[in-house]
Amino acid sequence: MKKNIFYALMMPALLLGAVSCTDYQDDIDKLGAENDALRSYNNQTISQLNSVVFQTEAGVVNITVDQPTATTIVYEVEPKALAVVLAADITRLSFLSQHDAAMAVTNAVADASKGTLTITATPSGFDGSKTYSLSLLYSEDGRSYQTAYTPVKVITHPTAGSMAINIPATSGGKYAVGASYQLSAVFTPAYITETDVTWSVDDPTLATIDANGVLTPLKNGTVTITCTSKDDPSVTASVTIEITGGNIPLDEGGVSQVDAE
Known part of the structure; x- marks a missing residue:
């Protein structure tokens, strides 16, 4: 009789514990699904990018660098709607160059209707006696998309005696x-x-x-x-x-x- 009373008393507690564990696991599964969905969404940014191309004006084929003045560089994005995603977090954007020259990205503005990404960057370390080209790199979740390299024109000013x-x-x-x-x-x-x-x-x-x-x-x-x-x-x-x-x-x-x- 006493055993039956003990089991009767313990059963609600066991059931409560089972419910609590089940709810906790449901929360874990939900968070995991959300993370997977977010990771999948982010990876689609890379997989959906057909191209990011330096946008040239009439007769312009180079990115012009006049350090230390900030440089504005416009890229065409395909598909156009992804321009907004690329501009949302500038920490994901960087430039690759040669000879220890650097371009620090300070701002990015997207125009989804035109499919353009306008980047403002500050140049440093460029030497007019050397040849440079720049590639824009977008990185997320261990994956990256890199544009083709674009030649750079380094502005060099005259000085006294030159x-x-x-x-x-x-x-x-x-x-x-x-x-x-x-x-x-x-x-x-x-x-x-x-x-x-x-x-x-x-x-x-x-x-x-x-x-x-x-x-x-x-x-x-x-x-x-x-x-x-x-x-x-x-x-x-x-x-x-x-x-x-x-x-x-x-x-x-x-x-x-x-x-x-």
Whole structure:
């Protein structure tokens, strides 16, 4: 009789424990299913990507880097709707490059209607004397998608002493009135990219020089030609030349053309 009472008392407790364990296992199974679903969804981002391609403008084939200025890079995404997923977490986005150069991703904006991903990144370590290309990498759950490499144009600015003037050599180092001479700016090192210049002379009554560097001597004298960088006006180069071969003015008492006859 006592055993029956004991079992009767213990049965509800055992049943309660069984229910509790079952509920706990249900929660575990539910969380596991949710994790699997999330993992499957994330992996679909990689598996569904048909392409992420650097979007070029008319005549543009390179990613331009002008460090330390931030660079904006636009990619076309296919399918278009995945642009939003790619932009949602910039920690998943990174760039691969060469020669220890780096591009730190600071922002990403998606346009699902156009299927574009616009990335803002800050460059560092780029050297104009070297050749670079960049690949965009998207990573999630141990998987990754990498774009093709795009060539990089590294902007290199002129500095003091990096510019000189190339002027045609003449007999005796003198330049004749009535002739024309093509001058040009020369930059060192040769990989400087910002090479646009302006030209001027200190005495426009002696010579003129046009925007293309064509010098035209007008009359005898000494003139200084200056070349100035448009990128940095503090960077200049100058050369002084002697002009000869012009008409020699006569005094009022001199011989006239009529007298000579």
